[in-house]
Amino acid sequence: MDVSAAGCDDRGWEDTRAWVEQQTGGGCRVEAAERLRGGWTSQMRRLRIGGCGEPRWLVLRSFVRPFFARHAEGLLTREADVLRLLGGTDVPVAEFRAVDATAAHCDHPSLLMSLLPGSVRVDEEEAAPRTPLLARQLVGIHRVRVPAEARPREYEAWAAPDRVRLPDRTGRPELWQRAVDVIRRDPPAYRPCLLHRDFHPGNVLFTGRGSGLRITGVVDWVETSWGPADLDVAHCSTALALLHGVPAGMRLADEYLAAGGTLSEAPADHLYWRVLDALAFAPDAEKVGMPWRELGRDDLTPALLASRLEDCLQELFRRYG
Known part of the structure; x- marks a missing residue:
């Protein structure tokens, strides 16, 4: 295996490689591996499979960090189920190949899937x-009909009033306190639908430029949930605000409605979901900063x-508060 040329350390995944070759069958072997950048919960590898006809490419997700490895059985089983579910829909997802959610055969809990075309784009060029396209893709996900027995878990909130980490230095402490007070109320009533739950530009693949720009893949389905469409819109909106500035983040909800999506009619209810998501990034959004910088956003x-x-919090209150 040409590991050095692929820029991927071969140590610690000998059993995983053997498992991959067993799943591909027919004398296939892993000829090269390349570590994919931009994630922080798992290691992602692009694998070139050869020795059995034309070379082909697969993607391997492995949970290595202890915290995520402990929760891998639920996360990877959920993603495998979602890939199977969405395989017959218009949502562009990878084809499920195999899963070892408990590391019974692999060095680490792992999921094997097909390689989707396109690339992650978080730069400023053609951000607008x-x-x-992101909004329309979200509408498409939320419209997927899921049989009751196949529905994923109910959404989990990623922020709570007593767990929000407030910034040490801020000229607007009252703004943060107001935001925390917003999520002290009970969650608003909502009409549930399928949620990606971590939908943002870092989990979407694009090809083309200009009039040929299009989405070719949506990845990272480990957090898929059943809950309010507002929450997916909120998460992507926060990410866009962090990547490209607050106006970019505020536009997503308008584009989502224009594409036929439905959000909470009461501004206070929509504000709740938006603030709930934004506070999960407090105090400095560094949990996304590091992977985005790996993708070239050193700014x-x-x-x-x-x-x-x-x-972003200030503008949410101005518009919905």
């Missing part, structure tokens, strides 16, 4: 035309992300 310093997050 990507927004309506996204902790200070800039913290400022944009605070400005």
Whole structure:
């Protein structure tokens, strides 16, 4: 296996490689592996499979960090189920190949799937035309009909009033307190639908430019849930605000409605979901800063992300509060 040329350390996944070759069958072997950048919960590898006809490419997700490895059985089983569910829909997802959610055969809990075309784009070039495509894709996900027995778990909130980490230095402490007070109420009533739950530009693949720009894949379905469409819109909106500035984040909900999506009619209810998501990034959104910088966004310093997050809260109150 040409590991050094592929830029991927071969140590610690000998059993995983053997498992992959067993799943592909027919004398196939892993000829090369390349570590994919931009994630922080798992290691992603692009694998070239050869020795059995024309070379082909697969993607391997492995949970290595202890926290995520402990929860891998639920996460990877959920993703495998979702890939099977969405395989017959218009949502562009990878084809499920195999899963070893408990590391019974692999070095680490792992999921094997097909390689989708396209690439992640988090740069400023053509950021504006990507927004309506993201909105339309979210509408498509939320419209997927899921039989009751196949529905994923109910959504989990990623922030709570007593767990929000407030910034040490801020000129607007009252803004943060107001935001925390918003999520002290009971969650608003909602009409549930299928949620990606971690839908943002880092989990969407694009090809083309200009009039040929299009989405070719949506990845990372380990957090898939059953809940309010507002929450998916909120998560992508926060990410866009952090990546491209608050106006970009505020446009997504408008584009989502224009594409035929439905959000909470009461502004206070929509505000709840938006603030609930934004507070999960407090105090400085560094949990997304590091993977985005790996993708070339060196401008996204902790200070800039913290400022944009605070400005996002301010604008949410101006518009919906």
